[in-house]
Amino acid sequence: MVLDSLGGSLRDALKKIASASRLDKTLVDETVREIQRALLSADVNVKLVMNISNRIRDRALSEKPPAGMNPREHVINIVYQELINLVGRSSDVALKKQTIMLIGLQGSGKTTTAAKLATFFQRKGLRTAVICADTFRAGAYDQLKALCERQGIFFYGDKGNPDAPSVARIGLEAAKRYDVKIVDTAGRHALESDLIQEMKDIHAVVNADHKLLVMDAALGQQASEQARAFNEAVGITGVIITKLDGTAKGGGAMSAVAETKSSVAFIGVGETPNDLERFEADRFISRLLGMGDVKTLIERAQEVKIEEEVDLESMMRGKFTLKDMYHQMEAMNKMGPLKQIMQMLPMGGLGLELSDKEYQVTKDRLDKYKVIMDSMTDQELENPKIITAARIKRISLGSGTKPELVKELLKSHQAMQKAIKGMRGGMGKMNMKRLMKKFGQPKA
Helix, strand or coil: CHHHHHHHHHHHHHHHHHHCCCCCHHHHHHHHHHHHHHHHHCCCCHHHHHHHHHHHHHHHHHCCCCCCCCHHHHHHHHHHHHHHHHHCCECCCCCCCEEEEEECCCCCCHHHHHHHHHHHHHHCCCCEEEEEECCCCCCHHHHHHHHHHHHCCEEECCCCCCCHHHHHHHHHHHCCCCCEEEEEECCCCCCCHHHHHHHHHHHHHHCCCEEEEEEEHHHHHHHHHHHHHHHHHHCCCEEEEECCCCCCCHHHHHHHHHHHCCCEEEEECCCCCCCEEECCHHHHHHHHCCCCCHHHHHHHHHHCCHHHHCCHHHHHCCCCCHHHHHHHHHHHHHHCCHHHHHHCCCCCCCCCCCCHHHHHHHHHHHHHHHHHHHCCCHHHHHCHHHCCHHHHHHHHHHHCCCHHHHHHHHHHHHHHHHHHHHHHHHHCCCCHHHHHHCCCCCCC
16 A cells, blocks of 8 residues: 555654664765665656655755754655645545546446545535436446445436436436536546547536546556546546555655646545545645644544434543444444554554554454443443452453453553543643643535
8 A cells, every 4th residue: 555655664764764863965865865766766756756856855955944944844744745745736625515526447446436526525514416328338327326225325317328428417317416416427448439428428517516536546647648648538637546555656656646636535445435635735744754633533433423322422431341442442443444544543652553464453453342342331431440250251252352361451541541541630720621622624
């Protein structure tokens, strides 16, 4: 994954700066060379790599650190800023009533992206509808219909009707009461004249507010030709880069966005319906460098209504039961895979790196904790202090785990309870809801 391979290489390069006793030209040059290698390995355009390298080197050697920032921190901040400039601005696909047309070649993940995009807007409280105007690929109708039904999203299609513009027009009429209408169109294995003409014909009917090009991250720099052709046909307003979870070549697709003079709107980071994220350059680069992404973390928490599942008021008064711990774990599961959530947490320095095996071990342990708590009575969950050796034995047998794991869970709960009490003492009258509000409401 880009966040793993490219992010790991960039963090390794910057760690030398962060741990250096003094900063000189030799160290800056060595760091710049490592950044070059990392970006080229991610298939970023050579010209862009050289431009960013020169800017980092020039700024690092000539600029004076601002007040309150030492030279090492200043160089890391320069790299952060220049990487943001490299990936470009974010596309403004607002949370409002609109029609979106998806275009791209076959195999780019367009059909699944249509369902993911609808799910994204649905999570934000908008009524969404998907129209299947892909009349070329056999199975597109059935695949998209199943994906939408699974998420409770309105779907329209006319199986067997080869007239894509007509399907799009009737579909929009059928979905007129919905806030966001997403029109999925056909692709081909290559750029062909009939595909381009069909895009133009559908565009004439749909008159979409946004025309989003869906590109497979694995294409690398080959995405440039694709971006240019579709942009000339219908005028691209944004790009969705899919499959960033499975490739190290995402840099090529991102740099190819410059061909459209638009920007990246969304990125696909996994297989589930929720694994489509609004792209924001600062958030993306922050996670890439291991600095976390608190804004996205708070948005995820709000989407799954974490405050309704966890009694934050009681917690901040010092009451933290096993039931509260259970609800916290449930909410974490709803927010997404553990690895994604961990990457959003600022770990200090240039990030805490865990292997896939370590993430899996942690997830497995948390899953076992939930099984253990399922074997407890409500009284035990509310008041863990009553859990005696005899009760531990019963809980162990009921959950199919060893008594040592039950004791470990109780110790973990005690540690969390102690930490929360410490937070309460340090924050005075500030409760958790007010603390979260201090981060500000995420922008639409």
